[in-house]
Amino acid sequence: MQISIITVGKLKEKYLREGIAEYSKRLSAYCKLQIIEVNDEKAPEEMSTAEMEQVKRKEGERILAQIKQDQYVIALAIEGQMWSSEKLSAELDRLALHGRSQVAFVIGGSLGLADTVLKRANVLLSFSKMTFPHQLVRLVLLEQVYRGFRISRGEPYHK
Numbered sequence: 001m002q003i004s005i006i007t008v009g010k011l012k013e014k015y016l017r018e019g020i021a022e023y024s025k026r027l028s029a030y031c032k033l034q035i036i037e038v039n040d041e042k043a044p045e046e047m048s049t050a051e052m053e054q055v056k057r058k059e060g061e062r063i064l065a066q067i068k069q070d071q072y073v074i075a076l077a078i079e080g081q082m083w084s085s086e087k088l089s090a091e092l093d094r095l096a097l098h099g100r101s102q103v104a105f106v107i108g109g110s111l112g113l114a115d116t117v118l119k120r121a122n123v124l125l126s127f128s129k130m131t132f133p134h135q136l137v138r139l140v141l142l143e144q145v146y147r148g149f150r151i152s153r154g155e156p157y158h159k
């Protein structure tokens, strides 16, 4: 399975970079992983709603340019469906079984995802109703994908 994670902006914090490097290494036994960082749009602190929509639209265009036609897109969104780890694992199995082995997870920038990206997504996935920093979402997602592969293979992993 080829898993792409499309995110906005560069990862800054060292502790996140180390965690992501660790889970990327672990995942290499289970899938081909590609992390794509699109540029974030430089934005002032204070913005009107229209300006915020424009920032999201520009970042959205950059995200859409990275999505391949045959990719199954899972967009991370607070308002999405809440899955258990077992459900994520089963979904990855189901996609592989149906020949949809190109999966792209998309994480928005600090203002969230543009509607155009949400519309392109096959499913919206929520980790909870809480808002997490997008860079932390990247790490949590990698851990959950790793957990999903371990569950699918029946391999032991701490609960």
Ligand SMILES: C[S@@+](CC[C@H](N)C(=O)[O-])C[C@H]1O[C@@H](n2cnc3c(N)ncnc32)[C@H](O)[C@@H]1O
Pocket (backbone or CB within 6 Å): 075, 076, 077, 078, 106, 107, 108, 109, 110, 111, 112, 113, 125, 126, 127, 128, 129, 130, 131, 132, 133, 134, 137
């Ligand atoms: C700081 S959040 C954006 C907050 C923005 N107000 C919104 O409602 O989307 C940045 C990105 O992290 C991801 N994210 C944050 N919290 C999440 C959650 N609980 N579940 C799923 N994704 C989340 C989403 O992809 C979001 O676009």
